[in-house]
Amino acid sequence: MKFGILINEGPYNHQSADSAYQFCKAAIERGHEIDRVFFYHDGVNNATKLTEPPQDDRHIVNRWSKLAEEHGVDLVVCVAAGLRRGIVDDNLAAGFRISGLGQLVESGIRSDRVVTFGD
């Protein structure tokens, strides 16, 4: 099955980034396809390479980058939501790209299911 993923909440502040990551990993392991992960609202904060959690904590941003590198998952940050929150190309972590909201709608059209992670 082909999944589109929408993440609406920021990392560390909220469970949605963790749940979405676990979901993506489990889906890929079971042979499903992640069409795209779209970061919206405060979810765009998943994409900043300035993130530096304590050593003993999970690194949410690097975890996404690794998922993109190993499985070619398309990580898309909403340009408008990103600009509002200071997420731009200069501080974008590896594996992410910035694009428009059309990418979310497009993924909805193309995927069998869209799963939202947020409040």
Add this chain to the structure above:
Amino acid sequence: MTESTGGIEMEEDMSGTVKKFAFINRKAPYGTIYALESLEVVLISAAFDQDVSLVFADDGVYQLKKGQATKAVGMKNFSPTYRALEGYDIEKLYVEKSSMEARGLTTDDLIVDVEVLDSAEMAALLEEQDVVLSF
């Protein structure tokens, strides 16, 4: 609302694919950004010629309340945009009945024409959707 119109170019030809998109709005308009950013996705979806429905439930019914005066809180009143949706061929607006009634509102309090659905009718509406996005 013009800032987010980028990225609507298609990566592959999906012309002709029309899915039923429902956007569920559950939050009050100004305490958080969800309502405003939901509206931005709704407007973009219109550019893709999809079959779009908007649902207002819980505090989301306040998004449609007449007479929003936001100057004192330093926010832009974006409620006129709901009236403009018709121009984007987005005409299916649904309000969840118990949410509206619990807040002492009637359809006379709302800035646009809506269809009021009880919870069973709402469940039926959502059951027939292809993509449900909840904000």
